[in-house]
Amino acid sequence: DVKVTQSSRYLVKRTGEKVFLECVQDMDHENMFWYRQDPGLGLRLIYFSYDVKMKEKGDIPEGYSVSREKKERFSLILESASTNQTSMYLCASHRVTNYGYTFGSGTRLTVV
């Protein structure tokens, strides 16, 4: 079965901390994505990557960066966490252009 694994289900961090959210997929997918999901705002794309060491900004990249050193791993970095980054973070991947994404189980991040 296809798997996208996010390292943490729940995370609590302090304001100003550097936060790493990890995502690993075992499907040899080229494309990987990071979203955040907030009530009433839907899924918003933060960053995505079409290949190793490649990254592109999504709709809301401010305050975030990403790293993709290996094909299977796509990391989201909050350089200096702020309370407005409290959210559900979802990683997704896909391979063939006409198939939908597979999502990880999500990380609910709370910044206090």
Next chain:
Amino acid sequence: QKEVEQNSGPLSVPEGAIASLNCTYSDRVSQSFFWYRQYSGKSPELIMSIYSNGDKEDGRFTAQLNKASQYVSLLIRDSQPSDSATYLCAVNMVSGGSNYKLTFGKGTLLTVNP
């Protein structure tokens, strides 16, 4: 701005009824369309995909696509309380050359009442 629009709901139907969920999209060249189900506190799960005009059936679910009207819908027959969830419509939008990414609607909350 390329968009995908859905009624936010909530859509409330009695158990055993047909639930009809609708979605419109702005990008005429879109070729791939998806429906995701998301239970509260969980991540989205792909339940249907459709690529050509007409109907596609899978069990109690039917996806309908009309590219001329830029409209896609999901019908759930014999609705069950376990179908209560938010349903997300997603459409591929070309992004930079041959790559593409999905654009999601904000979702419709469906409640099936026993």
